[in-house]
Amino acid sequence: MVENQNWTSEFKVAFKSVKDLYEFLGEEFPSRLSEVEKSYPVFIPRKLAVKIKNLGPDSALAKEFLPSETELDPDLNRFGFEDPIGDKNFFKAPQLIHRYHSRALFTPTTICPVHCRYCFRKNELNADEELFQNDFSGTLDYLKAHPEISEIIFTGGDPLTLSNERLEKYLTGFSEIGSIKDIRFHTRYPVIMPERIDSGLLRILDQFSGHFRTLTVGIHANHVQEFDTEAEAAIGRLAELKIQLLSQTVLLNGVNDNVLILLDLFEKFIDLKVRPYYLHHPDRVKGGMHFYLSLEKGREIYAVLRDKLPGWALPHYVIDIPGGHGKVSAFNPESTTFSGQLISKSGLKIPLQEPDLFV
Numbered sequence: 589m590v591e592n593q594n595w596t597s598e599f600k601v602a603f604k605s606v607k608d609l610y611e612f613l614g615e616e617f618p619s620r621l622s623e624v625e626k627s628y629p630v631f632i633p634r635k636l637a638v639k640i641k642n643l644g645p646d647s648a649l650a651k652e653f654l655p656s657e658t659e660l661d662p663d664l665n666r667f668g669f670e671d672p673i674g675d676k677n678f679f680k681a682p683q684l685i686h687r688y689h690s691r692a693l694f695t696p697t698t699i700c701p702v703h704c705r706y707c708f709r710k711n712e713l714n715a716d717e718e719l720f721q722n723d724f725s726g727t728l729d730y731l732k733a734h735p736e737i738s739e740i741i742f743t744g745g746d747p748l749t750l751s752n753e754r755l756e757k758y759l760t761g762f763s764e765i766g767s768i769k770d771i772r773f774h775t776r777y778p779v780i781m782p783e784r785i786d787s788g789l790l791r792i793l794d795q796f797s798g799h800f801r802t803l804t805v806g807i808h809a810n811h812v813q814e815f816d817t818e819a820e821a822a823i824g825r826l827a828e829l830k831i832q833l834l835s836q837t838v839l840l841n842g843v844n845d846n847v848l849i850l851l852d853l854f855e856k857f858i859d860l861k862v863r864p865y866y867l868h869h870p871d872r873v874k875g876g877m878h879f880y881l882s883l884e885k886g887r888e889i890y891a892v893l894r895d896k897l898p899g900w901a902l903p904h905y906v907i908d909i910p911g912g913h914g915k916v917s918a919f920n921p922e923s924t925t926f927s928g929q930l931i932s933k934s935g936l937k938i939p940l941q942e943p944d945l946f947v
Contacts, residue, residue: 674912681730
């Protein structure tokens with residue numbers, strides 16, 4: 589097991605300025621990116637920037653993480669939402685979003701190891717947002733009053749940004765509520781900043797895997813270009829624990845909207861003992877609409893994946909219905925054509941008009 593590493597030093601040397609980033613990449617600096625940066629800041633770890641430099645500006649990594657002038661395109665942004673999945677509609681207690689009956693999202697941080705340009709919370713990730721205000725006693729009080737909640741899903745930001753001490757505090761608090769049986773983390777750290785998967789974190793995850801029915805780490809990656817030997821080693825350390833490892837991928841226009849690319853990605857996850865779990869249709873987020881693709885195209889891709897992958901390796905293809913109606917299946921075995929409505933988690937037929945980006 590690796591010793592604790594000072595992974596926080598990676599934050600100090602990361603690129604936080606578009607101008608500095610483009611100077612490092614040796615690329616011409618588009619002046620309008622200064623305007624993009626004001627609305628949507630840049631944060632790219634130095635090691636990731638090296639990968640992007642080596643792979644070039646047309647690579648999947650460049651498209652995922654480098655800012656683009658299209659983020660401010662008014663013709664695109666009129667189809668996007670500040671809060672595309674309706675987090676604020678279900679904000680019930682400090683740092684707690686209770687959208688689904690038996691599970692709640694816990695949002696203890698706004699900080700991520702990288703700023704993904706398609707992020708569905710890119711308009712919300714600031715410390716002043718009510719979603720992220722800390723009052724853990726208030727969080728616990730709500731959970732005690734709602735014993736129907738059996739799973740806590742750590743999100744954010746990226747929850748592994750928290751120190752090991754803070755993670756241990758939160759897990760201890762949740763373990764003392766008898767109705768909380770399952771814990772899940774969704775994170776980019778194993779792939780983007782694998783130094784975070786240190787011996788202290790592994791000890792905590794191993795310890796608390798015995799306190800809960802399940803302890804799951806969902807690893808977010810969208811393309812095989814994101815993996816290297818350090819990332820694979822970090823995931824290997826997690827795979828040695830008695831926890832579940834699941835994958836999470838966003839289907840992105842121009843990045844991975846291709847059957848072969850996705851098959852390579854899911855095979856990589858399987859090789860690393862990570863079960864493919866979610867393939868998200870992109871959320872209609874303001875500032876990220878250039879990543880959007882039609883449901884029809886997504887369904888056509890998924891139909892081929894269903895044929896190529898065994899059932900246990902096939903992720904759930906899901907879409908979050910705008911407005912907070914929840915996550916539902918995006919695939920229709922009757923037709924790839926979108927009818928103009930989706931059935932919500934409560935069984936209601938919700939009309940949904942696709943953006944006319946595809947006409």
